[in-house]
Amino acid sequence: MRTTYASPRPWAVAPLLVLVIAFLAFSLPPYLTGDAGRSRIPIAGTATGYYPMLVGHVIFGSIAILACCLQVWPWLRTRYPDIHRRIGVTYVFAGVLPAGVLGLVLGAQTPFGPVLRASNVLLALVWLFATITGYRAGRQYRTTEHRRWMTRSTVLTLSIISNRAWAVVWVITLGPQLATTFGGSEALMVQTIAGLSGWLGWVLPLVITEWWLDRPAPSTTAVAAARAAKTAAASV
Numbered sequence: 001m002r003t004t005y006a007s008p009r010p011w012a013v014a015p016l017l018v019l020v021i022a023f024l025a026f027s028l029p030p031y032l033t034g035d036a037g038r039s040r041i042p043i044a045g046t047a048t049g050y051y052p053m054l055v056g057h058v059i060f061g062s063i064a065i066l067a068c069c070l071q072v073w074p075w076l077r078t079r080y081p082d083i084h085r086r087i088g089v090t091y092v093f094a095g096v097l098p099a100g101v102l103g104l105v106l107g108a109q110t111p112f113g114p115v116l117r118a119s120n121v122l123l124a125l126v127w128l129f130a131t132i133t134g135y136r137a138g139r140q141y142r143t144t145e146h147r148r149w150m151t152r153s154t155v156l157t158l159s160i161i162s163n164r165a166w167a168v169v170w171v172i173t174l175g176p177q178l179a180t181t182f183g184g185s186e187a188l189m190v191q192t193i194a195g196l197s198g199w200l201g202w203v204l205p206l207v208i209t210e211w212w213l214d215r216p217a218p219s220t221t222a223v224a225a226a227r228a229a230k231t232a233a234a235s236v
């Protein structure tokens with residue numbers, strides 16, 4: 001069993017940060033206006049208080065997604081451990097915990113059908129569990145467990161992006177077929193695509209993460225041989 005991390009290069013996190021900022025620049029602004037009509041999720045017919053909770057979930061989730069980018073930055077963690085810890089506290093208490101609790105309530109009321117409803121509720125529970133477990137491990141100086149659980153938490157935090165990516169894939173590949181299958185019912189099409197995207201958006205990345213965390217460590221001999229081969233190739 002092994003957990004490895006990228007080398008502490010100063011700009012290793014830049015591509016991820018650019019992706020996250022682009023995603024937030026598109027997703028966040030409508031919820032900062034206070035105008036429920038600009039919500040990207042239909043709120044007609046939802047329970048009282050749904051929209052304010054949705055705004056809170058989006059804002060706290062945005063804090064979590066930005067903070068997690070900095071938390072997985074090896075250079076920052078190595079050079080400035082105090083800042084890493086402070087951002088970690090922000091990630092947990094001003095990001096995941098409020099966003100996860102609100103997500104649990106909102107997920108149980110999603111207008112996109114029972115399949116996505118089940119996914120959202122389970123995702124919120126797993127997200128909260130992984131984050132709380134990782135935070136407690138860090139407080140108890142169980143560094144390896146802390147990093148493993150926080151890696152899972154980070155993947156779940158970022159799954160909102162892969163969720164949206166899957167939605168685009170299904171619209172392009174299954175749209176015409178679903179339109180025929182459901183007799184042009186837009187509601188059923190949306191629920192099907194949302195359900196597929198919701199589950200794949202976080203389950204698949206989490207499965208890949210588990211494989212990555214538990215993959216066997218390369219033997220010392222294999223590492224030495226690889227370094228020797230690289231050195232020999234460079235000298236040719």
